[in-house]
Amino acid sequence: MDSLMASPLPLGILVLRCFMLLLMVSCKAKGLVELPPNVTVPAVLVFGDSIMDTGNNNNNMQTLAKCNFPPYGRDFEGGIPTGRFGNGKVPSDLVAEELGIKELLPAYLDPNLQPSDLVTGVCFASGGSGYDPLTSKLASAISLTGQIDMFKEYIRKLKGLVGEDKTNFILANGIVLVVEGSNDISNTYFLSHAREVEYDIPAYTDLMVKSASNFLKEIYQLGGRRIGVFSAPPIGCVPFQRTLVGGIVRKCAEKYNDAAKLFNSKLAKELASLNRNLPNARMVYLDVYNPLLDIIVHYQNYGFKVGDRGCCGTGKIEAAVLCNPLHPTCPDVGDYVFWDSFHPSENVYRRLVAPILRKYLSQFI
Structure with a gap:
């Protein structure tokens, strides 16, 4: 001036x-979600699993839940595989983009992370993790405890960068997102049978909700107030589960979906309880189960041609290390609901994220 x-x-x-x-x-x-007048969202902070992971598993030599190799990232900027479990951007990025904060949400463990990235938010999510501590252990993923440890370190760094008052403002006014539960139900309970001896589904979903509640209380104690928790998705309708237990016609595995719905109903009630008991907490239940199920079942109504297979390989079982340069990919991922046998394509994420933000944003304020 x-x-x-x-x-x-x-x-x-x-x-x-x-x-x-x-x-x-x-x-x-x-295309940005419009914020109410005088409302500020300075940052996005994300915890969870492979749906949200933007590269935290890249240097984890113990886990097979990684994807920092082609064909992942095929439609990302420059066609670069970054550790995002998809063909392009993932919901972590799209939330930050839709809120007008930044184009990409970097992984906290990204070796190229800049101090300025901390101010507007980072991603702590780790592919393969879950609410059940055993889930993360089975996948050698970063557990929720490990993600909280990273969050604490992040807070210390942020205070050193912008001071305590500004840090507290960012934590209280930023939006915290949590996505977990799929790996607990699909991998730990049904696939590995690691919990079936101890728990039936009602008891196991109780365990998941208790762990989720404790985790959310930790985020609250560390300063988070606007916390959005995504429901478990219709995990029984992802291509891998249809291949595994859907029979010769690869139907949706309803026992997986029933478990997800039971967990979701309990999670919504627990969030309501936390809001009543924690001053100024705005913990919001974000339903992704129903809108995603509608896209999967009525895929043609959304302009897709394939709803039961992923773009990578046969599309029936390939994900993470099984979706690699040795496997061909479909000519046009825009025709597919799923990128691999577990993860939706960027096009599907875009159809989900903006409507969900518009639907629930007022509850964070």
């Missing part, structure tokens, strides 16, 4: 610059 005052520009150039600035702002705002 001082330089403009000292050396005024011709009116025509100033008008042109103003026009270009307005054009840039309007382009950036296009």
Whole structure:
């Protein structure tokens, strides 16, 4: 401003610059979820599993739940595999994008993470993790305890960067998102049978909800207030489960979906209880089960051609290390609901994220 005052520009150039600035702002705002007046969301902080992981598992030599190799990232910027479990952006990125915060949400363990990234948010999620501590152990993923440890370290770094008051503001006004539960139900309970001897489904979903509740209380104690918790998805309808237990016609595995629905009903009640008992807590249940199921079942209504197979390989079992450069991919992922046998494509995520934010955003305020 001082330089403009000292050396005024011709009116025509100033008008042109103003026009270009307005054009840039309007382009950036296009498609963004509109925040209510006087409401600020300074950052997005994400915990969870492979749906949200943006690369935290890349250097974890113990886990097979990684994807920092082709064909993952085929439609990402530059076609680079970053450790995101998909063909392009994942919900972590899209939430930050839709809120107008930034285009990508970096992994906290990204070796190229910049200090400035901390101010607007990072991702702590780890592919293969779950609410059940055994889930993360079986997958050699970063457990929720490990993700909390990273969060604590993040807070210390943020305080050193912007001071305690600004840090507290970011934590209290940023949106925290949690996505877990799929691996507990599909992998730990049904696939490995590691919990079936001890628990039936009602008891196991109780264990999941108790763990989720304890985890959310820790985030609250560390300063988080606006916390969105996604429901478990219709895990029985992902291609892998249809191949495994869906019979010759690969139907949705209803016992998996029933478990997810039971967990979801208990989770919603627990979040309501936490809101009543924790001052200023705004913990929001985010239903992804029903909108995703509608896309899977009525895929043709959404412009997709294939709803029961992924784009990678046969599309029936390939995911993570099984979806690799040795396997061909479909010509056009835009035809597919799923990228691999577990994870939806970026197109599907885009159809889910913006409507969910518009539906639930007022509950965070």
